[in-house]
Amino acid sequence: MTAVLTANGLGKRYGRRWALENCTLEIPAGQVVGLVGPNGAGKTTLMHLAVGLLTPTTGSIEVLGGRPAESPAQLGRVGFVAQETPVYESMSVADHLRFGDWLNPTWDQQVADRRIDQLGLDRSQKAGKLSGGQRAQLALTLAIAKRPELLILDEPVASLDPLARREFLQSLMEVVAEQQVSVVLSSHLVSDLERVCDYLVVLVASHVQLTGGIENLLAAHVRLTGPRSGLETLPPSLQIIEASHTDRQSTLIARVDEPILDPAWLVERINLEDLVLAYMRQIQPDASARPHLVEAHR
Amino acid sequence: MIRLTLVQFRLQAIIVAGILVLAAILFAISGQHLYHLYNTTVAACPAGSDCSAAKDAFLNNHVILRQLLGLLLLLAPALLGIFWGAPLVAREYESGTFRLAWTQSISRGRWLLTRVALLGLASVIVAAALSLLFTWWSGPFVRITADRFNPGNFDERGVVAIGYALFAFALGLTFGVVIRRTLPAMALTLASFLAVRLAFTFLLRPHLMAPHQASMPLQSGEGLGFSPSASGITFSLGTPNIDNAWAISSKVVDSAGHTASNSALHAFMVNACPAIVSAVGSGQSTQGVNHAPADPTVFHDCILKLAQNYHLVVSYQPASRYWTFQWTEMGIYAGLSLLLAGFCYWWVRRRIA
Amino acid sequence: MIEFHLDSRSGVSPYLQIVHQVRHALRLGLLREGDQLPTVKDVVSSLAINPNTVLKAYKELEHGGLVAARPGVGTFVTKGLTSAPLVALGPLRQDLQRWLAKARRAGLDDESIEALFIDCFRSDSEEDVA
Numbered sequence: 045m046t047a048v049l050t051a052n053g054l055g056k057r058y059g060r061r062w063a064l065e066n067c068t069l070e071i072p073a074g075q076v077v078g079l080v081g082p083n084g085a086g087k088t089t090l091m092h093l094a095v096g097l098l099t100p101t102t103g104s105i106e107v108l109g110g111r112p113a114e115s116p117a118q119l120g121r122v123g124f125v126a127q128e129t130p131v132y133e134s135m136s137v138a139d140h141l142r143f144g145d146w147l148n149p150t151w152d153q154q155v156a157d158r159r160i161d162q163l164g165l166d167r168s169q170k171a172g173k174l175s176g177g178q179r180a181q182l183a184l185t186l187a188i189a190k191r192p193e194l195l196i197l198d199e200p201v202a203s204l205d206p207l208a209r210r211e212f213l214q215s216l217m218e219v220v221a222e223q224q225v226s227v228v229l230s231s232h233l234v235s236d237l238e239r240v241c242d243y244l245v246v247l248v249a250s251h252v253q254l255t256g257g258i259e260n261l262l263a264a265h266v267r268l269t270g271p272r273s274g275l276e277t278l279p280p281s282l283q284i285i286e287a288s289h290t291d292r293q294s295t296l297i298a299r300v301d302e303p304i305l306d307p308a309w310l311v312e313r314i315n316l317e318d319l320v321l322a323y324m325r326q327i328q329p330d331a332s333a334r335p336h337l338v339e340a341h342r
Numbered sequence: 343m344i345r346l347t348l349v350q351f352r353l354q355a356i357i358v359a360g361i362l363v364l365a366a367i368l369f370a371i372s373g374q375h376l377y378h379l380y381n382t383t384v385a386a387c388p389a390g391s392d393c394s395a396a397k398d399a400f401l402n403n404h405v406i407l408r409q410l411l412g413l414l415l416l417l418a419p420a421l422l423g424i425f426w427g428a429p430l431v432a433r434e435y436e437s438g439t440f441r442l443a444w445t446q447s448i449s450r451g452r453w454l455l456t457r458v459a460l461l462g463l464a465s466v467i468v469a470a471a472l473s474l475l476f477t478w479w480s481g482p483f484v485r486i487t488a489d490r491f492n493p494g495n496f497d498e499r500g501v502v503a504i505g506y507a508l509f510a511f512a513l514g515l516t517f518g519v520v521i522r523r524t525l526p527a528m529a530l531t532l533a534s535f536l537a538v539r540l541a542f543t544f545l546l547r548p549h550l551m552a553p554h555q556a557s558m559p560l561q562s563g564e565g566l567g568f569s570p571s572a573s574g575i576t577f578s579l580g581t582p583n584i585d586n587a588w589a590i591s592s593k594v595v596d597s598a599g600h601t602a603s604n605s606a607l608h609a610f611m612v613n614a615c616p617a618i619v620s621a622v623g624s625g626q627s628t629q630g631v632n633h634a635p636a637d638p639t640v641f642h643d644c645i646l647k648l649a650q651n652y653h654l655v656v657s658y659q660p661a662s663r664y665w666t667f668q669w670t671e672m673g674i675y676a677g678l679s680l681l682l683a684g685f686c687y688w689w690v691r692r693r694i695a
Numbered sequence: 696m697i698e699f700h701l702d703s704r705s706g707v708s709p710y711l712q713i714v715h716q717v718r719h720a721l722r723l724g725l726l727r728e729g730d731q732l733p734t735v736k737d738v739v740s741s742l743a744i745n746p747n748t749v750l751k752a753y754k755e756l757e758h759g760g761l762v763a764a765r766p767g768v769g770t771f772v773t774k775g776l777t778s779a780p781l782v783a784l785g786p787l788r789q790d791l792q793r794w795l796a797k798a799r800r801a802g803l804d805d806e807s808i809e810a811l812f813i814d815c816f817r818s819d820s821e822e823d824v825a
Contacts, residue, residue, distance in 0.1 A: 076745050095445050099692075113445075120447035130438035132350070139349055146346050147446035183442075190447065213743035221736040221746040239703060239744045259708070315706065 046109075048073045048194050048226045049094055053103035056089050063089040065250045067103070071228065071243065076220060078241035078258075079230035080320055086250040087230040088127060091198050094228070095124045108193055120150050123187030123225075127198040129180045133172030137165050140182060141189075148190040156189035159215075177208025181215060188219050195219075197229040201236065213240055234317040244316075246323045253323045258316060265319050268296040270309035277306050286322040297322040343448060343456040354426075355464070362471055372407070373479040379403065380482035397486050408483065415476050415498040419506035420535050422465045427514020428527040430457060431690065435522035454690050458683055462511055469507035473499060491588035491664050493543050500668040505675030510535050512679035512686075519686045542671075548590050550670055553657045558582055560649040563592065568611075568618055568644075575611055575619045576604045582654065586661035592654045602652055610651065615644035696733060697725055701742050709744055713752035721761065721776035732762060732770040 047070045054067040064086040071077050079087050092098045093105050096113020105111075110118050131140065137160065145151045160167065163181050165174070174182065180200055187195055197216075201209040217240060220227060231237055237244070244261060246254040254261070265285070268278075272294045283299040297314060304311050314322075348355070384400050387393035431454070434440040444450050477499040484490045490499060497506075513535055517527035560566070563579030581592040594602045612619055617640045659667065697720045699713055707715075720726040735749045753770050756762045763773045798808050 075747075092441075097441060097444060116447040116449055119445060122445070124441070124445040126438060126441035126445075128438060130442050132439055132442075133437070134353075135350065142349060143346055144446070147343065147448050149447060186442070210743055214740045217739040217743055217746060218736055221739045235703060239701065239709065239742070242745050242747050262708075313706065 046073045047071060048108055049228065050106045051090075051093075051103065052105075054090075054093065054100055054105050055102035056086075056093060056098060057101040062101075062250050064093070067247075067252050069245065069252060069255060071226075071245070071255075073226050074224070075243040075257075076227040076229065076241045077243040077245060078237035079228060079245045079247060080232065080234060080237060081230075081247035081253075082232060082324060085247045087247055088198055089250075090247065091124075091196050091228070091230065094196055095122055116149075120148055120190055121193045123190060123192035123195045125180070125183045125187050125195075125197045125200050128203070129176075129183040129200065131171040131174075131179055131182060134170060136168050136170055137174075137182060138167040140171060140186060141167075144186045144189055150190045152189055152191050155191070156185055159185045159189070163215075175208070176204050177211060180204060180208070180212050184212070184215060184219075188223065188225070191223065192225060195225050195227045195229075197227065199230050199232070201231065201233070209236065216240070234320050238316045244320070246320055248324050248326070253326060254320075261319065262314065262316060264301075265297065265299050265314050266304070267312045267314045267318070268294075268298060268304065268309045269312070270294060270306075274306065274308045277308070278304070286325060343453065344460065347457050347460045351461070358464070358468060362468060365472065366475060369475040369479050372404070373475075376403070376479065376482055380485075384482070384486065401483065401486060408480065411476055411479070412494075412498045415472060415503060418472055419465075419469060419503060419510045420532055421510075422468060422507050423510025423512075423514035423531050423535055424528045426461050426465060427511040427516075428518040428531050429524045430461065430515055430518055431686075432518030432522055432524040432527050436524055450690055451687055454687060458515065458686070462508060462679075462683075465507045465511045466504050469503045470501075473501065473503040488585040489583065491586060491659065491661065491667075493547070493588075496588070496667070497539075497543065500665070501672045502668055502675070505672035505679075506539065508679040509538070509675040509682075512682035513538075515686055516682045519689055542674075547667070547671065548659075550667060551659065551663060553590055553659055556584070556656050556658060558592075558654045558656055560594070560653055561645065563654055566645060576607045577611070577648065579654075582656060584656065584658055584661075586664070588659040588667075590657045590659065592656040594652050595655050596652055599655075607652075610648070611644070614647040615640070618644050696731070699733070699738055699742060701744060710748045710752040710755070713738075713749060714755050717752070717756055717761070718776055721772065724775075726772050726775075728772050728775055730772045732772070734769055 049069065049071040051067050051069040054064060054069075055062060056064045067086075067090065079090065081087055089098065093100060094107050094112055096111075096119070108118070108121050112122075113119050132143075135143070141153075141156050141160070144156065145153060159181075163178070163185075165178060165182065171179065171182065184197075184200070187197075200216075201212050204212060213236060216227070216229075219225065229237075229241070238258070242258055244254065244256060244258050245252060256264075270293070272289055272292055275294060278298075279300075279302055281301050282304075284296050285299060286297040288295050297318070380400060383396045384393060387396045431440075434443060443453060480499065484495070484499075489495055496502065510531065514527065514531040517530045517534075518524065521527045521530070560579070562582040564582060566577065566579045568575060568577045579592075579594075581589045583589060594607070596602050596606075697716070699716050701709055701712060703709075705712070717726065717732065726732075732753065735746050735753075738744070738749045739746050753762065753764065757764060757770075761772065761774055761776065762770050764770045795808070798811070803811070
C-alpha cells in the first residue's frame with residue numbers, strides 16, 4: 045500500500061503559536077480522505093504544507109514520494125483547490141482554461157471541455173460573475189484537468205448552498221470514479237464526509253487525534269451505557285474516548301478490541317458524527333498525556 | 343507564461359497603448375506647429391542682431407502646455423510604479439489567487455520573472471516613448487533657454503525617465519511583495535519614489551563627477567542686489583547661467599581667490615559705496631540691477647567698483663557631460679531596480695505564509 | 696435500469712443499502728437475468744457517494760452469485776431472486792406467533808424481544824455471508 049502523503053513530526057509555527065504540531069500521518073493511496081476538525085485546528089495549514097505553499101518549521105512531509113512543490117512536474121501531480129475557491133475575477137472562464145492549459149504540460153483539454161459543457165458554464169463569462177457553486181466547479185475543473193494523482197480540496201463546499209454542495213460532491217465522485225485519483229478533502233460538516241470518504245483524519249487544536257478507514261473506525265468504536273459501578277468490569281484494553289456520568293449511570297464512547305460480554309452494559313453502534321465529536325472534545329493540552337494514536341488498518 | 347501574462351494584462355496594455363498613440367499624435371501636431379514657428383521667427387532672426395524680442399515671443403507660447411507636459415513626464419514613472427508594480431503580486435495575495443497560481447506546474451520564480459520582465463519591458467517602452475516625444479517637442483524651447491542640464495529639465499528629457507520608470511516599477515513590486523496589500527503598497531511606493539528622486543537629484547547628482555570651476559565677472563550673477571545682514575550691509579546674487587551646462591553653485595571671491603566673507607564685503611562697501619550703505623541701512627533693500635529705486639547711477643557705480651575687486655567662482659558641470667550624466671543616472675536607477683527585483687525573487691520563494 | 700437512493704440516517708452502511716436495494720429489485724422482478732446494473736460512475740454521480748462503496752456492494756452481490764462483472768462493459772444480473780411462495784408464509788407466521796407468546800410468558804418486554812431477534816438474525820446473516 046503506497047502512501048500519497050506521509051508526515052513525520054510535522055509542525056508549523058507562526059510567531060509563538062503552533063498552527064500544527066507533531067503531526068505524524070500516513071494517508072494511503074486510492075482513497076477519499078476526509079480531514080475534519082473545528083476551525084483553526086490546522087486543516088488549512090496541513091494542506092498548504094502538502095501543496096508547498098508553506099514550508100515546515102519542524103518535521104517533514106512527503107507527497108507522492110517527493111517534497112511538495114519541489115519541481116514543476118511535482119506540482120503537476122497534485123491538484124489543489126484553496127478555501128474560498130480563488131479565481132481571477134476579471135478573467136473569463138475560457139481564460140481560466142487557457143491558464144490551466146498553458147501552465148500545465150499534463151493538461152487534458154478534452155476533460156476540461158467536457159466538464160465545462162456538462163456544467164453548462166458560459167465560457168465568455170467573467171469568473172467574478174459566477175455563482176459560488178459555479179466557481180467551485182470551475183476551480184475543481186482547473187484542478188482535475190491536469191490529471192493529477194492527488195487532489196487536495198480545502199473546504200470546497202463550506203460556503204455553498206445545499207444544492208450546489210450536492211452537485212459539487214456528485215461531480216467530485218464522478219471524477220474519482222473516472223480518473224483513479226486520491227482525494228484529501230477537508231470539511232467541518234461530518235455528514236458530507238460520511239457519504240464521500242473512506243478514510244478519516246481528525247485534527248483538533250493543531251494535533252492529529254484520530255486516523256483510519258471509516259468502516260474500521262466505526263466497527264471499532266461503541267457507545268456503552270450502563271451502571272456506574274460497572275466500570276470496573278470493563279476489559280482493561282478498552283480505551284475510553286469520552287465519558288459522562290450521572291450519580292448512577294455512565295455513558296461511554298470507547299474503542300474496543302474485544303466484545304463486551306457483560307449484560308449490564310448496553311452496547312450500541314456509533315455513527316460517524318458522534319465518533320468525530322467525541323474525539324474533537326478530547327483536547328490534549330499536554331502532548332505526552334495524549335493516548336497513543338488510534339490507527340486502524342484495512 | 344508569456345502568453346498568459348499578455349492575456350491577463352491585455353486590457354491594461356490596450357489602454358496604455360491607446361494613450362500613447364493619442365499622446366504621439368498630439369505631440370506630433372503641436373510639435374510641427376512649434377518647429378514651424380521657431381524656424382520662421384527665432385531661427386530666421388539674423389545672427390549678430392538682438393533676437394531677444396523674437397525669443398521672448400516664442401517662449402510665451404504654450405506655457406501652460408509645456409508645464410503640464412513636463413509634469414506628465416515627471417509623474418509618468420511614478421504612475422507606472424504605482425499601477426503596474428505595486429499590484430503585480432499584492433493583488434494575488436489580496437484575492438488569494440496566489441494559491442491558484444503557485445500550485446500550477448510552474449515554479450514561483452519563473453512565474454514572477456516572466457511577469458516582471460514583461461511589465462518591466464512595457465514600462466521601459468512607455469517611458470522611452472514619452473521621453474523621446476517630449477524631448478523632441480520641447481527642443482525649440484531648450485535651444486533658446488539653454489538650460490536642459492538644470493534639475494527639473496534634466497529629469498524630463500533624454501533617457502533618465504527610463505531609469506525612473508524601472509525604479510518606480512521595482513519599488514512598487516517590492517512593497518507589494520512584502521506588504522501584500524495593494525493600497526498601502528501604492529502609497530509607500532509614491533512616497534519613497536519621491537524621496538529617493540529628490541535625494542538623488544539634489545544630493546547625489548551634483549557629485550556624480552567632480553564639478554569644474556570657472557571664474558566669471560560679478561555682473562553675470564543673477565539678481566544682484568544689496569541687503570542687510572548680520573555683519574552689516576552686504577550684497578547678494580544668484581548663481582549665473584552657463585549655456586547648456588549645469589551651474590550648481592557659486593561664491594564671491596577676491597582677486598587672490600579667497601572667499602569673501604560678509605564682513606569683508608561690508609567693510610569694502612562702507613568704503614566704496616557709502617550712499618548705498620546708508621540707503622539700505624534706512625530700510626530700502628535694493629534688489630536686482632534693474633530695480634534700483636533711489637539712484638541707478640550710484641547702484642551701477644557700486645557694482646563696478648565691486649567687480650574690480652571681486653569676481654564669481656562658479657561650480658558647474660560642463661555641457662559636454664550632459665549625456666554622460668543622463669546615461670549614468672539611468673544606469674544607477676536601473677541597477678537599483680535590478681537589485682530590488684532580485685530581492686523580490688528571493689523573497690517570494692521563501693514559503694513562510 | 697434501476698435507481699438507487701441513500702438514507703444517511705438509517706444507521707445501515709451505504710454499501711449494504713445498495714445491496715438491499717438490488718435484492719429488493721430482483722425480488723420484485725424489476726431486475727431480471729441479463730439486465731445491467733447502473734455503472735459505478737452513474738451511481739456515484741447521482742448519489743454523491745464514494746465509488747468504493749458501490750464497488751463493494753457489487754462485489755458482495757457477485758459473491759452471493761446474483762451478479763457478474765464483465766470488465767470494460769458493466770455488471771449484469773446472473774440470477775433472479777424469487778420470493779418465497781405465498782404458501783410457505785402461513786406456517787412461518789404461526790411459528791413466529793407461538794414463539795412470541797413464549798417470549799412474553801418468559802417475561803421479556805418489547806425491547807428485549809426485538810433485541811434478541813435482531814441479534815440472532817444478524818449473526819445468522821453473517822454466518823451466511825462468511
